[in-house]
Amino acid sequence: MGPVYWQRKLGLGRLSDQDAFYDASKSEFVDANLALPVRFTGYSSHLSTAASVEWPDALSYGLEDRIQRTIDKRTAEDAIDEQRLDDEQERSLLRQEIRKRYSVMDIDIYRFFHTGQSTNADVNFRLSVFWLNHFTVADVGPNRELIGDYWGDMICGGLNGSFKDLLYRAISHPAMLTYLDNIYSVGENSERGRECRGRNCTAGLNDNLARELLELHTVTPNFGYSEQDIKVVANILSGWGFIFDKPAPIENPDYRRAFVDYNAEPGAKEVFNTSFSAGPNGLRELTDFLAEQDATIIFLSRKLLQHFATERPRQADVDAVARVWRETEGDLQSIHREALIRSLDYEGQRLLWPSQWAMSVLRLSHSTLFKGFNDIEIDFMEAIERDPVRLQRELGDSFWARRQPNGFSYATADWMSSEHMDRRLRFASLVQRGGRPEITTSDIIELNQFSDSTRDLVAHGSSEFEKFALLTCSPEFLEV
Amino acid sequence: MDRRNFLKLSTASASACLTGFPVHGLTQSLPQGRICLIILEGGLDGLAAVPAVGDPEFNPARSELYAQNALEINPFFALHPSLKSFAEMLFNGEAAIIHATAFPYTKRSHFEGQNLVETGLQVPFSSETGWLGRAMDLAGIAGRALSLDTPLVIRGTNDLANYYPSSITGSREASLTVLEALSAFHSGPFSDSVAVLRDQQMANSSEPRVRDAAGLALTAGQAMRHDEGPRVSVIRVNDFDTHANQGTDFGRHARQLAIVDEVFDGYRKGLREKWRDTIVLTATEFGRTVYENGSAGTDHGYGSVGFLAGGLLKQSSVYANWPGLSRRDLYEERDLWSTLDYRAVCAACIEAALGLEHDVIAEQIFSEPALPRVFNNLFG
Amino acid sequence: MKLFGSLSVIVMFSGPALADVACIQRFLSATAFDPGPIDGAWGRKTETALQGLIEQLDLELDYEVSPGNSDQFCSYFEGPDGEQIAAQAMMRDYGIAINLDQLSAFTGTTVVDFSQVSVADDLNMSCRFTIERQVREDMSRIELMASGQLEIVAGMIEFATHSWRTRGLASEEYLQEEAVLAIDEEGAINGTMPYFHLFIDAGEVALPPEYVQLPREYVPDGVYPEGVTTFDVDDWQLGRLKIFRCS
DSSP states (O other): OOHHHHHHHHSSOOSSOOGGGTTOOHHHHHHHHHHSOOOOEEOSOTTOOSOOEEOOGGGSOOHHHHHHHHHHHHHHHHHHHHHOOSOHHHHHHHHHHHHHHHOOHHHHHHHHHHHHHHOSOHHHHHHHHHHHHHTOOOOOSTTTTTHHHIIIIIIHHHTTSBHHHHHHHHHTSHHHHHHTTGGGBOOTTSHHHHHHHHHTOOOBOOOHHHHHIIIIISSOGGGOOOHHHHHHHHHHHTTBOOOTTSOOSSSSOOSTTOBOGGGSOOSOEEETTEEEOSSTHHHHHHHHHHHHSHHHHHHHHHHHHHHHTOSSOOHHHHHHHHHHHHHHTSBHHHHHHHHHHHHTTSOSOSBOOHHHHHHHHHHHHTOOOSOOTTTTTOOOOOSSOOOHHHHHHHHTOOTTSOOOTTOOOOOGGGTOSHHHHHHHHHHHHHHHHHSOOSSOHHHHHHHTTOOHHHHHHHHTOSSHHHHHHHHHTSHHHHBO | OOHHHHHHHTTTOHHHHHHOOOOSSOGGGSOSOEEEEEEETTOOOHHHHSOOTTSTTHHHHHGGGOOTTOEEOSSSOEEOTTOHHHHHHHHTTOEEEEEEEEOSOOSOOHHHHHHHHHHOSSSTTOOSSOHHHHHHHHHTOOEEEOSSSOOGGGBTBSOEEEOOOOOOTTOOOOOHHHHHHHHHHSOHHHHHHHHHHHHHHHHTOOOOBOOSHHHHHHHHHHHHHSTTSOSEEEEEEOOOOOSSOOOSSSSHHHHHHHHHHHHHHHHHHHHGGGGGGEEEEEEESOOBBSSOOSSSSOOBOSOEEEEEESTTSSSOEEEEOOOOOSGGGSBTTTBOOOOEEHHHHHHHHHHHHHOOOHHHIIIIITSOTTOOOOHHHHTO | OHHHHHHHHHHHHSSOOHHHHHHHHHHHHTTTSOOOSOSSOOOHHHHHHHHHHHHHHTOOOSSOSSGGGHHHHHHHHHSTTHHHHHHHTTSEEOOOOOOHHHHHHHHTOOOOOOTTSOBOTTOOEEEEEEEEEEETTOTTOEEEEEEEEEEEETTEEEEEEEEESSOTTOOHHHHHHHOEEEEBTTSOEEEEEEEOOSOOOTTSBOOOOEEEEEOSEEEEOSSTTOEEEEEEOSSSEEEEEEEESOO
């Protein structure tokens, strides 16, 4: 197996030719890939024949902008509600207009799909998907405009840093604080807590984020922690985040460091035989502590291999990644490198998540299916589905849907069913009918060195349409 | 008889075409009952759905979360206002509620809890199959999952189809040639999935395409009504993890309960006369804390409620071994205790619908030979 | 001395044995009928629990619930039937005490107010019916949505066999179970019913029905009660419920 095979296994298959990589050894190949900057690319219109271009800055929104939009959207919606319109249709039209004006969620999804389809840093893209799934956030309403920043800025920007930085930034990001209800968490002895007791309003700790931080993001239950431990962690987390789409309790809040003293449990906190400072520093100390634990290291080493190779990676490989982790003190580039190199030794065993597979189909066939960023406003009355927002829902692995905190599973059995197969086959037909693939199925097979058995399978097709369906739904194509 | 041959031989058979789900075995030897599972994801707050108004500790504990317009079922228990169709079923002798019950899991993690709800065992992630899947294997019947994926609870048998129609404008279903080739080429779950797809297309099922839970229940009921149709179905209703702003008469929790109510009604409407041979039951990974948590919500707990409906029930009632709500009666001083292993309820439903014996169910499905038998309480 | 001796004998033989009561309490505590602490003393809690168990299981016993019979209860519970009784008593059966008025108020169901309508309550007939859709912008465009049979019983409409052409979720249950319609002395139909207002094509997601109010307008067409009652649906269509061939 050589670089072309590795290319397909590691990434989503290249659109442009990067001959430089074709002669490299395994580790050089991975190094070269990891060195690429994570750039957001796309194409301007689905009709354009130009190669991919940079995603326009105007369509990438900063965190403050997104938060402001959420606030404005909420204000506008409340104004509509107050009018108490009898006519349902009028009301829903007005709400649609508000959404068009303020919401950027759809644009985020476009950017995600465009990047997946046309970026040259496809390995980094897949790494960003791994971390986006690990630190799952999903749509709970007020945070839906923030997910694009969470992925595009926080995660993509943190891929070459250290794990403990990534962990801290993920947990303290307003999307996460909103998703796991930390914005409602108030320390018993905080200023707000004490006031509420006096005034008979309800305010208390919410342990959702604390629980999932330990259970899903870092040490896992194997570490051994009690409900009391969770409570102390919740106290350390209290004060982080506030309900930003309602009037803020403090003046000019700095949204990035969204720590609200008023809600925070005062004083130092003791848990896991360690003391954590009062105030906002406590969270950083906690996340650093959790990041160093062996339980975290082993858990995540295994998970990385699961993502890139197989549901049940070899223990030796897990140990090797963990060793690099400890030696480099959590340097993500080194860790990623080790995991990626090792994953190349596995023969296709993990089913690609549907959207990842779909992007792979488009890349390998040199097709352009989705609306371009100049087409976003246009509502095509076309006979072909070009909207990644709708397609992602149909495919079933939307990062913008309402999801549970444990994220998407790596088990094949969870992603294979008759309906899932149906979706893949239908997507393949979409690409044939409206994606204008620039090369034929036989070209794809040659360029990417598919195996003989896959060639045999494809030979059963009596038309280009059928051959394409057979290739894209063959085991080799479906699996990593 | 090989399933694929059965389909080819019976092309003249109207019922095989209608359901598209050929079953192995002869029609006479199939169980007469139907069992429908509704998984409530996130942890159902049993005390909000069925308030224990007759317990003297209830009012102080739950004053923030109690629905004002609950229906008093009996002096001790009331029913949340979202459950209107279910109330009618209660009145008609076709529904039952089990309270203070849960799967034997107390660690309050969704991840582990949901796995146990579906595997029916006690150690998380210890099985690739689910309890309904094992039941179906033992009874030799086909099932249907009303979702995009195949939920763990129903895995165990190959005779399984999914129903969650796609809505992709301009897409085309694959040709039979492609399906045949893929099915022969793939192995294991891929092959079975493709084979089911091919069978469905060949049967040219004219079922309506719906995706909301109530519509799915209706179409599932309609399919299960046929003698050769599936005997088992599973639907998930999510969003019960109400850590914040749970609501009372209205709000998040109320909305999700209303969906559950519609699912019950959908099944009844779809099954029509076969409703008398059916049992529908809910399951959830755990209940929620008795006391409100300061964000007008509840955190993960232990004991919860199970809703049952269908003609197989012998009568309507609320059943519980009530543990009490004073602080010392609560599990870890925070959660409603569970005084009945909910798997006993699941086992009784399997016994009633599929005709398997309790001992077989307890040992081979739940790996729990000492599982209590509540069949006589509910169905006998 | 002798008198003292005989007195103590009398004392020993009155009242239930502690062991027997404790035996009952132990048995009960493993069921859903809580006897309170297991202290061998027959109190109100023990009695209520025992009574409750007997009533729920409908046990037919020759002896009544009283402390004097504790030994009999104890042997019964320790006997061959004991295990089964314990199993059945694992849950308490709280029963249902809902009356119809409570239920109607709770479900808010179709108490359609016909007080302003002069319902033709002496009318009993069998008719055929059709439900059609009429496009407001082009009133000549009428499409058939459903057709079949209905019965008029004391002025109230009961749908019999019929079929919808809309495909999707449409089936007989909707009109049969959810329509509440009465025919008045002019022939107009009043009330509310479910109405499938769209044709569902292959590949489209099916929708539940709209619930419409009748009447908007009534036009007799033939011998009473035959005619067409129109109703509003939305801004682009009207509905028509036509009754004909009555006998």
